[in-house]
Amino acid sequence: MxxxxxxxxxxxxxxxxxxxxxxxxxxxxxxxxxxxxxxxxxxxxxxxxxxxxxxxxxxxxxxxxxxxxxxxxxxxxxxxxxxxxxxxxxxxxxxxxxxxxxxxxxxxxxxxxxxxxxxMKPHSAEALEKGVKVITLRDIRWERCDIKSVSLLPNVLGKQAAAEAGAYEAWQIDDEDNITEGTSANAWIVTDSDTVVTRHANNGILNGITRMALLDLIEKEGFTLEERPFSVEEARAAREAFVTSSSSFVMPVTQIDDKPVGNGHPGLLTMKLRETYIAYMNSLKEAG
CATH class of the missing domain: 3.30.470.10 (Aminotransferase class 4, branched-chain amino acid transferase, N-terminal domain)
Known part of the structure; x- marks a missing residue:
């Protein structure tokens, strides 16, 4: 058929x-x-x-x-x-x-x-082993990004810029030089003190469903979490970084623009969160 x-x-x-x-x-x-x-x-x-x-x-x-x-x-x-x-x-x-x-x-x-x-295409083994690159660019979207509108031209342009730069995603930057989110994924960092940071949900980002599920899992696992803006400078200085979405799950980010994140390899906490999220999805089948 x-x-x-x-x-x-x-x-x-x-x-x-x-x-x-x-x-x-x-x-x-x-x-x-x-x-x-x-x-x-x-x-x-x-x-x-x-x-x-x-x-x-x-x-x-x-x-x-x-x-x-x-x-x-x-x-x-x-x-x-x-x-x-x-x-x-x-x-x-x-x-x-x-x-x-x-x-x-x-x-x-x-x-x-x-x-x-x-x-769904399987996630690239190379991406999971080495992590992915993101670029940064100015956020030119409208002011109601919390609505999942079909008006996605700024996202399309950002994703194309990422593709042309050989990157997985583009992280968008607001007027205060803080990262809002990716063109199709939420943005996260992990600080040197093992604190997981992601921007708080407001009209400046789409509150991802994977994002919300991971917030619950982070709390259950007992990790420290902060929902707040973070700058490009803080992201580049972070120990780990990753993105979340319905298609990426939890994907490690190891390069922002031309600068490696941490030691340039997927972070231990990031990969732990990925495993935790996949276990969560598997548990839905068992309960289903």
């Missing part, structure tokens, strides 16, 4: 899936999205992902196109149709189809829902 997608109430071959040219997501990026990782056949942290999806919709005054229970059923049916055991369920909701006009449509529109799946 060819790969399937779900578009506005219908399952369809992925290659045939399409939306109307006047969908406001296409015209104005007037919509939000969510990506739920699938690990060993289990949707990881599905409830927090749906919580964030509903919050983003509320911030844009868009209704949920169906109940949460129905969204779960569609996710599982797509996983079944696409034989997905490790990967992602992608869901995008826009305000729907309306004549092109910047303001909200005067007539009610039905929110448009698209859901797809994608297989």
């Amino acid at each position: 060819p790969r399937q997608a779900y578009v506005n109430g219908r399952y369809t071959p992925h290659n045939d899936a399409a939306v109307h040219i006047e969908d406001r997501g296409y015209q104005f990026a007037d919509g939000v999205y969510e990506v739920v990782p699938v690990y060993n056949g289990i949707l990881v942290d599905e409830e927090p992902h749906l919580d964030r999806l509903e919050r983003s919709l509320r911030e844009l005054q868009i209704e949920m196109p169906m109940s949460r229970a129905a969204m779960k059923l569609v996710s599982r049916e797509l996983m079944r149709r696409n034989n997905l055991s490790r990967g992602f369920v992608y869901m995008q909701i826009t305000r729907g189809v309306a004549p092109r006009d910047h303001k909200f449509p005067t007539k009610p529109t039905a929110p448009a829902l698209v859901m797809t799946t994608r297989q």
Whole structure:
């Protein structure tokens, strides 16, 4: 069976899936999205992902196109149709189809829902053994990064700059020279005193679901944590650094721009946190 997608109430071959040219997501990026990782056949942290999806919709005054229970059923049916055991369920909701006009449509529109799946590529053994490089660049995004909007052009430009520099990710810098987050991942450092530091969740970052899960795991493991801004200078002087996301899990960072982090190798605490997070995901299957 060819790969399937779900578009506005219908399952369809992925290659045939399409939306109307006047969908406001296409015209104005007037919509939000969510990506739920699938690990060993289990949707990881599905409830927090749906919580964030509903919050983003509320911030844009868009209704949920169906109940949460129905969204779960569609996710599982797509996983079944696409034989997905490790990967992602992608869901995008826009305000729907309306004549092109910047303001909200005067007539009610039905929110448009698209859901797809994608297989997860194994993490590079070299990346885990040697760590990855990040570059730094100015954060040019809008001031509501807490909304998981489909408007991602600044992130795209940052990710492209990272790729051209041979880097895994780009860490974005605010007007006070503090790191906000990566283009698609949250940023973390570990100080010489074994303190794990990540920026506090506000409108300047997207509060990652992997980030929130790791915060809980850090507390359970008894590590010292600080949620606060940290500068580029502090990051370059840190003993360890890493990123978290639904696709990266916990990925060690060993170079920032042209400067090695710590001894230039993945940190012991970073790798411990990665192991802890993977064990957490495995425990979901056992409990599922």
